[in-house]
Amino acid sequence: MRTYKLFALALATITVTSCSETGYKFKLSTTKKTTLGKKAAIKFEQLEGNKADSVHIYVDNKRVNKNETSLALDTDKLGLGMHTVSALAFFPGKTKKEKASIEVLADKAPKVYGYKLINTFPHDKEAYTQGLEYKNGFLYETTGRRGESSLRKVDIKTGEVLQKIDLDKKYFGEGMTILNDKIYWLTWQARKGFIYDLETFKQIGSFDYDNSHEGWGLTHSDSKLIKTDGTNKVWFLNPENQKEIKNVQVYTDKYPVDKLNEIELINGKVYANKWQQNSILIINPETGAVEGVADLNGLKDLVTKDQKLEEQDDVLNGIAYDAKNNRLFVTGKHWGKLFEIELIEK
Incomplete structure (x- = not known):
């Protein structure tokens, strides 16, 4: 006491x-x-x-x-x-x-970032992107929608889908991450996740959510799975049994930030998409403080030059990081382009 x-x-x-x-x-x-x-x-x-x-x-x-x-x-x-x-x-x-x-x-206002465009690659515009991760030279991607959800291995340079499995039609697929050669994949409202072998895409396990009601985004540190649920909370899970062990609330110096979606851990910080916005939040995973905000609306403009986005939520959603070569990749739901960018502090 x-x-x-x-x-x-x-x-x-x-x-x-x-x-x-x-x-x-x-x-x-x-x-x-x-x-x-x-x-x-x-x-x-x-x-x-x-x-x-x-x-x-x-x-x-x-x-x-x-x-x-x-x-x-x-x-x-x-x-x-x-x-x-x-x-x-x-x-x-x-x-x-x-x-x-x-x-x-939070005690400080977040820093503001723009971006520098490094490379542009093709991306399957039929993919309703929910999760994105870089591993061993390839992108791994999960897509959503009930009856259309899939797990994919993708060639970065060509956008070709090299390997693919479909989720049971009763589930709405969400974010994913790869830890110790296992793919962890969330579903939206079923409060259930699935585990797959990285090489074969064979399902090897499943797990239930303890406290959070939905699954949105997923990433990992060396010792924990890190999950979002559409609120302003970031959850930390034991990777051995996938139990939710704690959470932090995400705040700026003015208000809570909810609708946290696809996430990626980059250099110790959680990079997060906010649903229906073309931005990335940089979050301190220890405190939940938003330390940076990157405006990426210009990337959506580059997409819409070549294609018409049909739906309101066809926005930025997908963050992947190549740590060895310091490459940051982003895309969006139904975007026909994948972008390699560098964030620049304004």
């Missing part, structure tokens, strides 16, 4: 006041919004009625006090995002509960 020093409420606060037919009245005040690195205040006050025997204060369902009812919390330990606060007051034979929240924003 951590010990927290007493703290006067000096920041912007949110207050919840309760009164009941039994004559008890309470006020739970918290710092409504603050930034990472600052203190967040919690104060519980009983305004009317016999004094409670004890008060337990919880943040995200973890108790944070001993006997004190006024606290200052370290937001570096809380982490970014929205955190639930609750106070339980105990009386003989009964308890009373109050709820509030604390929202922690």
